[in-house]
Amino acid sequence: MTIPRLLAASAFVTTMAISSAMPAAAQEREIRLSGFGAMSGVVRSFGINSKAALEAAADEINKSGGVKLGDGTKGKIVIDYFDDRCNAEEGISVTRRIASTSSLVGIGPTCSNVAEPLFGVLQKKVGDAGDSGLQFPIFTDVAIKGGLAKISEWAFRNVPDEGAMYAALFQWLKKTRPELKTIFGGVEEDFAHSRATWYAVMKEVAAKEGFEIKGEAKWLLADTNFTNQAREARRAAADIVAISAHPFTTCGMLKELGRQGVKPKLVIGLTSSSSLETLQGCAAEAEAIIIPTSFAPVTPEARAAADRAAKFNGSLDLHSGAAYEIVAILKDVIEGEGVLAKSDTVQADRAKIRNGLSKLTETKGLIGISKRTEEGEAVKPFLFVHAKGGKWEVLHNPTK
Amino acid sequence: MDFYLGLLQIMGVHTLLGLSAYVVLQTGQVSLAQAGFMAIGAYIAAMLTVLSGWPLIAALIAGALVAGLTACLVGFPALRVHGLMLVVATIAFTEIVRLFFFNFDYQIARGSLRVGPLGGEGFRQIRYFPENGWTTLHVAIFIWTVVALVMAALWWMDRSRAGAVLRAVGEDEIAAQSCGINLTAVKVSAMTAGGAIAGLAGGLYAHYTTHIEQSNFTILLATFAIAYPILGGLSSVFGTVAAVIFIQGFLVEGLRFLGDWRNLLFGALIVLVMNIRPSGLLDARTMATLRRLFSRKEH
Amino acid sequence: MLIVDLVQSIVDGLLFGATYALIGIGFTLVFGVMHKINMAYAAASVGAAYAALRLIALIGGPAWASLLIAAAAGGVFGLIIYWLCFRFIPLSNPLATLMSTVGMFLLAEEIIVHTTDGMPQNYPVVVRGILDMGEFMIRGDLVFVFVCALLAMVVLLYLLYRTKLGIATRAVSQQPVAAQLVGIRLNHINALTFIVTGMLGGFAGALIGSAVGLLSPLLVIPLTIKGLIVTVIGGLGSIPGAIIAGLLVGMAENVFQYFRGVTERDIYVMLLLFVFLVFRPGGIFSNTVKRD
Numbered sequence: 001m002t003i004p005r006l007l008a009a010s011a012f013v014t015t016m017a018i019s020s021a022m023p024a025a026a027q028e029r030e031i032r033l034s035g036f037g038a039m040s041g042v043v044r045s046f047g048i049n050s051k052a053a054l055e056a057a058a059d060e061i062n063k064s065g066g067v068k069l070g071d072g073t074k075g076k077i078v079i080d081y082f083d084d085r086c087n088a089e090e091g092i093s094v095t096r097r098i099a100s101t102s103s104l105v106g107i108g109p110t111c112s113n114v115a116e117p118l119f120g121v122l123q124k125k126v127g128d129a130g131d132s133g134l135q136f137p138i139f140t141d142v143a144i145k146g147g148l149a150k151i152s153e154w155a156f157r158n159v160p161d162e163g164a165m166y167a168a169l170f171q172w173l174k175k176t177r178p179e180l181k182t183i184f185g186g187v188e189e190d191f192a193h194s195r196a197t198w199y200a201v202m203k204e205v206a207a208k209e210g211f212e213i214k215g216e217a218k219w220l221l222a223d224t225n226f227t228n229q230a231r232e233a234r235r236a237a238a239d240i241v242a243i244s245a246h247p248f249t250t251c252g253m254l255k256e257l258g259r260q261g262v263k264p265k266l267v268i269g270l271t272s273s274s275s276l277e278t279l280q281g282c283a284a285e286a287e288a289i290i291i292p293t294s295f296a297p298v299t300p301e302a303r304a305a306a307d308r309a310a311k312f313n314g315s316l317d318l319h320s321g322a323a324y325e326i327v328a329i330l331k332d333v334i335e336g337e338g339v340l341a342k343s344d345t346v347q348a349d350r351a352k353i354r355n356g357l358s359k360l361t362e363t364k365g366l367i368g369i370s371k372r373t374e375e376g377e378a379v380k381p382f383l384f385v386h387a388k389g390g391k392w393e394v395l396h397n398p399t400k
Numbered sequence: 401m402d403f404y405l406g407l408l409q410i411m412g413v414h415t416l417l418g419l420s421a422y423v424v425l426q427t428g429q430v431s432l433a434q435a436g437f438m439a440i441g442a443y444i445a446a447m448l449t450v451l452s453g454w455p456l457i458a459a460l461i462a463g464a465l466v467a468g469l470t471a472c473l474v475g476f477p478a479l480r481v482h483g484l485m486l487v488v489a490t491i492a493f494t495e496i497v498r499l500f501f502f503n504f505d506y507q508i509a510r511g512s513l514r515v516g517p518l519g520g521e522g523f524r525q526i527r528y529f530p531e532n533g534w535t536t537l538h539v540a541i542f543i544w545t546v547v548a549l550v551m552a553a554l555w556w557m558d559r560s561r562a563g564a565v566l567r568a569v570g571e572d573e574i575a576a577q578s579c580g581i582n583l584t585a586v587k588v589s590a591m592t593a594g595g596a597i598a599g600l601a602g603g604l605y606a607h608y609t610t611h612i613e614q615s616n617f618t619i620l621l622a623t624f625a626i627a628y629p630i631l632g633g634l635s636s637v638f639g640t641v642a643a644v645i646f647i648q649g650f651l652v653e654g655l656r657f658l659g660d661w662r663n664l665l666f667g668a669l670i671v672l673v674m675n676i677r678p679s680g681l682l683d684a685r686t687m688a689t690l691r692r693l694f695s696r697k698e699h
Numbered sequence: 700m701l702i703v704d705l706v707q708s709i710v711d712g713l714l715f716g717a718t719y720a721l722i723g724i725g726f727t728l729v730f731g732v733m734h735k736i737n738m739a740y741a742a743a744s745v746g747a748a749y750a751a752l753r754l755i756a757l758i759g760g761p762a763w764a765s766l767l768i769a770a771a772a773g774g775v776f777g778l779i780i781y782w783l784c785f786r787f788i789p790l791s792n793p794l795a796t797l798m799s800t801v802g803m804f805l806l807a808e809e810i811i812v813h814t815t816d817g818m819p820q821n822y823p824v825v826v827r828g829i830l831d832m833g834e835f836m837i838r839g840d841l842v843f844v845f846v847c848a849l850l851a852m853v854v855l856l857y858l859l860y861r862t863k864l865g866i867a868t869r870a871v872s873q874q875p876v877a878a879q880l881v882g883i884r885l886n887h888i889n890a891l892t893f894i895v896t897g898m899l900g901g902f903a904g905a906l907i908g909s910a911v912g913l914l915s916p917l918l919v920i921p922l923t924i925k926g927l928i929v930t931v932i933g934g935l936g937s938i939p940g941a942i943i944a945g946l947l948v949g950m951a952e953n954v955f956q957y958f959r960g961v962t963e964r965d966i967y968v969m970l971l972l973f974v975f976l977v978f979r980p981g982g983i984f985s986n987t988v989k990r991d
Contacts, residue, residue: 040809040817041812044816044817045816048816083656083659088609093410093653096402096403096406096407096536097403099402099403100401100402100403113611113613116524117610117611117612120524120525120609120611121609123530130533132530132534151524151525189520189961189962190502190962192521195521196521218962221917222917224911224918224921225715225949225952225953227711227838227953231704231707247819248915248917251819252912252913255913259838260829277818277819280821281915282819282821430797477977481976484930484931485931487927488927488928488930488972489976491924491928492973492976493969496973499965500966503963619920623801627798627801663812664813666805667805667809668806669802670802670805671784671799671802671803671806673802674788674796674802675783678795679795
């Protein structure tokens with residue numbers, strides 16, 4: 001093939017491919033919700049699970065009668081899902097693509113480093129004619145870095161509030177395990193979420209509950225050698241070791257602690273490590289680690305949802321559980337705000353949904369009622385799980 | 401429409417990044433420092449508009465100048481080495497810059513908020529475009545005006561004596577030297593120009609993504625910077641544009657309908673293209689053919 | 700206490716550096732023979748370790764068997780990389796093979812991600828045990844990695860200098876045209892180089908997996924960068940140089956971490972590297988610096 005022809009062919013395929021993503025105006029009333037997140041790289045499992053959760057939730061709603069629209073007709077939820085590779089530019093591009101379709105809400109992204117620029121691209125204050133930012137509601141299921149939703153009034157999140165979770169955890173430990181008095185921290189420094197969770201959450205609330213901080217060890221997210229850090233932990237000889245890191249380095253550190261024979265009485269982990277990843281990486285070393293999480297199949301609803309997600313080849317955890325809840329929340333908002341889901345009301349529908357979301361003060365979740373803040377964040381119910389025999393088991397449910 | 405315009409913005413910035421590596425590659429040097437220069441331009445320009453309230457164009461120029469100056473200073477020692485050693489030396493530079501910003505805090509209070517870069521947490525709310533009412537169309541036109549200016553300058557340079565000198569150094573250093581060409585001066589000039597262009601790309605990047613952090617400016621980005629001109633062909637600036645369209649338009653956005661296959665095809669197609677077109681999509685022969693075609697049409 | 704800690708940090712770093720050394724040998728060998736960089740080398744090596752892990756999980760077997768399986772898989776991957784990224788691209792075009800191996804790197808990484816959903820995978824311990832000397836501790840598995848690196852060096856040097864194949868390889872490295880004229884098949888030798896380095900890479904990948912205790916796509920980029928660094932510090936093409944450089948890099952990392960903390964650690968390592976490169980461009984074992 002000569003070059004001009006090769007170029008012409010690829011240009012043709014490109015145009016075809018891009019335009020094929022723009023569906024013709026829907027004949028039947030469909031409510032398009034678009035998920036997006038990482039389907040490649042180390043965070044691929046997040047995207048797979050979120051996609052499955054969204055599809056399972058939509059399928060369940062459609063099967064039980066669909067969504068009642070503003071003019072009395074029934075609408076069906078249609079889910080599509082886009083990969084942003086956990087890359088800021090691609091996340092913005094995907095959102096613009098979604099916003100150019102009839103989609104009413106974007107559900108995602110996986111990574112905080114995508115969420116933060118993405119929220120910045122949105123209009124900051126609703127109705128501000130001087131702000132040319134994108135006017136499209138985003139409802140985040142996974143990206144958990146603290147305080148992001150306040151960046152834009154179009155941004156909402158259904159992610160757990162770590163401050164409340166760890167405060168409750170340390171209070172509970174103080175009551176039930178009075179022999180634990182000292183704590184040593186391990187923190188993954190170059191990831192915004194893990195870093196903030198140790199310094200602004202775990203360390204603060206532990207100190208407030210009267211635990212003595214015996215020190216902290218730091219590492220980077222791709223580190224493989226933990227000899228120095230484990231030795232610091234050995235010296236500190238604290239009762240509790242709290243590890244604020246993602247599964248790869250959580251496992252690396254736990255393995256090195258094992259090699260050096262450091263046996264703390266209790267290990268606490270980061271919320272997002274309460275997924276399958278940690279168990280795939282180091283089930284043996286992670287045995288008995290305690291993590292607060294916002295999802296576990298403890299209620300009939302949660303169990304049913306987990307089964308449905310499994311049928312769509314995903315597993316429900318604290319992140320994808322949030323995605324599942326988001327679809328249910330959106331159904332209520334769509335019905336409450338009289339969304340029409342017609343091809344000529346797309347922008348008005350989006351504004352209605354944003355409006356509806358901003359008015360919410362409480363939402364029903366899989367394991368209980370969540371509160372919603374004025375900044376668009378959620379305060380979700382939570383429970384404490386621990387790793388036991390290669391599985392996550394519920395250790396304590398503070399709401400009971 | 402918004403989506404296509406957004407895509408155009410991304411392509412524009414990546415074209416600049418590719419062109420910055422193109423200039424350096426002309427002298428036969430493979431530099432992975434471009435991501436570092438881009439980071440410098442991004443942080444400087446964003447700090448000037450957000451913290452000092454500078455107008456955008458002045459801030460972009462300042463970012464480009466600082467990046468260019470850094471490139472000049474780094475160029476003197478770095479360009480003593482060639483080939484793989486230069487690759488590794490420039491990897492070291494990009495990592496040093498990235499880690500510098502990882503440790504760099506400079507925040508000032510703005511009302512109830514604190515703004516400015518904050519180490520590992522990044523630098524958020526660089527919202528010059530939306531705050532001043534620029535639409536995606538405005539931004540796309542602005543970015544491509546910058547790209548057009550840079551391309552025109554490079555196109556002119558390519559056809560002037562300066563371009564011949566760069567190529568001479570790239571083809572055979574010893575021969576060039578025996579013709580009386582000052583190798584160091586030529587290489588450092590190319591590096592400086594490349595650094596300034598990368599700085600410009602960084603300034604634009606910071607403003608259209610509204611948030612920058614150290615993890616944006618990695619070796620992977622630097623690898624893409626050299627990938628564009630190599631994939632596109634080093635015989636003209638249009639090769640870089642073709643490669644940006646191929647990677648950002650076709651591989652990233654165009655193949656999206658393939659779902660999971662897209663990511664697998666990404667690497668595989670790069671391998672394939674290099675096998676079919678080892679000198680790039682638009683190599684010297686193709687460019688000559690194209691030129692003939694166009695001149696025939698004119699007659 | 701300070702001295703004890705410092706010595707321990709140095710020892711830990713040197714030992715962990717053995718993993719860098721092992722990867723570095725492969726990079727340097729390809730560079731020595733073909734004067735080309737194989738950017739996909741670390742990705743393929745980690746990929747081979749994944750393949751071994753999969754196979755062991757499937758058919759069962761002792762942990763040490765994964766080293767052999769990984770070596771075999773690495774050899775196959777090496778050959779595949781040679782065919783897809785080097786065989787049909789003109790030797791006179793170093794940028795094209797640089798880019799094709801970058802493409803291969805991205806492909807290999809993505810295949811790993813797709814088969815495991817990017818989740819970290821537990822890797823069994825091959826060598827157990829720690830030498831505990833009161834204040835000091837030495838990891839047995841890292842000593843094993845170090846011994847393996849030395850063995851690999853001895854075997855490779857024997858192959859290169861004491862066998863006909865080695866003579867042919869060196870001939871190809873020094874004068875490809877002349878080598879062809881005396882009847883050495885260039886493609887044959889190059890393919891063999893890739894198989895041998897691939898086997899070494901697979902073996903290294905499995906050892907690294909076992910030393911880290913995990914396999915993850917996160918290993919790939921740092922190992923690639925470390926491999927390149929070790930190649931140039933050790934002197935392009937020098938196998939003993941790669942081993943010493945690997946140990947030095949590992950040590951520098953740990954010492955800077957000890958003194959300056961983890962967030963600044965790599966700044967100093969990279970600064971040191973930059974200065975070293977600029978002022979001693981030939982590497983530790985700088986023999987005659989040829990044009991590259």
